[in-house]
Amino acid sequence: MKKLCSALLIGALCLSSLFVGCSKDSKNTTDDTTSNTTVASTSAEIEAKKEALRNEFLAEANKVTVNDTSVTFYDASGTENTITINKNPQKVVNLYASFTTLWYEAGGVASGCIGGSSSSELYKEYIGRDITTDTGMNVVATSSAGKKWDVETIIAMQPDLIICSTAMSGYKTISGPAAAANIPLIACNYDNFADYLKWFKVFCNLTGHPELWESVALPALDDVVTSLVECPTANNPRVFSIFASVSNSSLTANTSNTVIGAMITAMNATNIVDEWDNSTGAERLDINLETVFAANPDIILIQCHADPDEVQTLVNATYGDNPVWQSLDAVKNGKVYFLEKTLYHNKPNSRFAEAYQKLAAILYPDTEFSFKTN
Numbered sequence: 001m002k003k004l005c006s007a008l009l010i011g012a013l014c015l016s017s018l019f020v021g022c023s024k025d026s027k028n029t030t031d032d033t034t035s036n037t038t039v040a041s042t043s044a045e046i047e048a049k050k051e052a053l054r055n056e057f058l059a060e061a062n063k064v065t066v067n068d069t070s071v072t073f074y075d076a077s078g079t080e081n082t083i084t085i086n087k088n089p090q091k092v093v094n095l096y097a098s099f100t101t102l103w104y105e106a107g108g109v110a111s112g113c114i115g116g117s118s119s120s121e122l123y124k125e126y127i128g129r130d131i132t133t134d135t136g137m138n139v140v141a142t143s144s145a146g147k148k149w150d151v152e153t154i155i156a157m158q159p160d161l162i163i164c165s166t167a168m169s170g171y172k173t174i175s176g177p178a179a180a181a182n183i184p185l186i187a188c189n190y191d192n193f194a195d196y197l198k199w200f201k202v203f204c205n206l207t208g209h210p211e212l213w214e215s216v217a218l219p220a221l222d223d224v225v226t227s228l229v230e231c232p233t234a235n236n237p238r239v240f241s242i243f244a245s246v247s248n249s250s251l252t253a254n255t256s257n258t259v260i261g262a263m264i265t266a267m268n269a270t271n272i273v274d275e276w277d278n279s280t281g282a283e284r285l286d287i288n289l290e291t292v293f294a295a296n297p298d299i300i301l302i303q304c305h306a307d308p309d310e311v312q313t314l315v316n317a318t319y320g321d322n323p324v325w326q327s328l329d330a331v332k333n334g335k336v337y338f339l340e341k342t343l344y345h346n347k348p349n350s351r352f353a354e355a356y357q358k359l360a361a362i363l364y365p366d367t368e369f370s371f372k373t374n
Contacts, residue, residue, distance in 0.1 A: 049229050053229070069087055077166075085186065092163065093138075095146075096114065097113070105126070161185075200213070219353075237270070259344075263356065299363065
């Protein structure tokens with residue numbers, strides 16, 4: 001009888017152990033499943049954010065219609081109608097240096113362009129040479145300001161296409177004469193990355209190099225989207241952004257209606273200028289250091305219109321000895337950054353991705369991004 005009881009007890013213990021083991025295995029399986037579901041959910045959320053950003057950036061580019069012989073799109077002329085331009089124009093006059101660099105990036109070549117020292121430097125930076133010295137190039141003006149153009153000389157070239165800007169009276173100056181001469185004209189307005197994508201799509205299809213959309217524009221889009229998605233959503237810095245113009249010795253504050261201001265906001269940082277009076281609808285505001293002191297930004301970004309050393313001299317001359325400026329945490333902690341003109345004032349074109357990445361690294365120096373910056 002004792003042997004029977006012992007056998008029953010041992011059997012019960014074995015069954016108990018078996019059930020406990022099954023319970024543990026079941027719990028581990030549940031934990032693993034929950035963990036995998038969480039990872040999958042997070043991954044799905046990230047992909048959803050990326051897709052939303054892609055759609056936002058591509059909204060205008062997606063309105064561009066490409067046919068066998070032409071490209072149809074909305075330009076910046078102010079009309080509500082689309083325009084249609086035939087592909088492969090042979091003689092193109094580009095009346096704005098930044099759009100000339102984009103035309104070349106999109107596989108095009110110009111017959112006429114804007115000259116002058118600043119334009120030549122821009123061509124060297126983005127095209128790799130000063131195209132004003134190219135054989136057959138006609139330098140039609142030395143300024144992008146339309147009022148300084150010899151319109152008769154431009155029209156006399158009988159170009160197949162004229163590309164101009166709506167800035168600096170360019171479109172107003174050339175639109176009438178171009179229409180009278182039956183010369184196709186594109187009015188461009190290019191302020192941000194979405195604009196870059198739109199105009200690159202237009203240009204690369206007009207030049208006969210649509211493959212560049214896949215090899216240049218879309219990789220840049222992926223890099224920009226990745227930069228934005230990887231920016232933290234907590235403990236974000238408060239930022240003060242300044243536009244510095246050496247030519248007129250002025251310093252003004254950037255709202256989020258500017259390119260750099262919008263980039264700051266898109267990266268989840270707070271642009272303190274957006275909290276100021278009269279910031280709604282404005283691009284730049286006059287600076288009151290007492291207002292800046294009240295917000296006490298973590299980081300100060302200075303958008304350079306000229307060489308950073310010249311801009312630093314201007315900032316030091318304006319604020320260097322001011323005790324309010326010196327008391328700002330950003331100044332005391334060495335968090336004042338001079339943003340290079342090439343990426344943050346000029347149109348960076350395909351280098352927009354680099355601009356976003358470098359800005360992300362400044363705003364979040366402790367974050368391990370998937371991209372690498374120099």
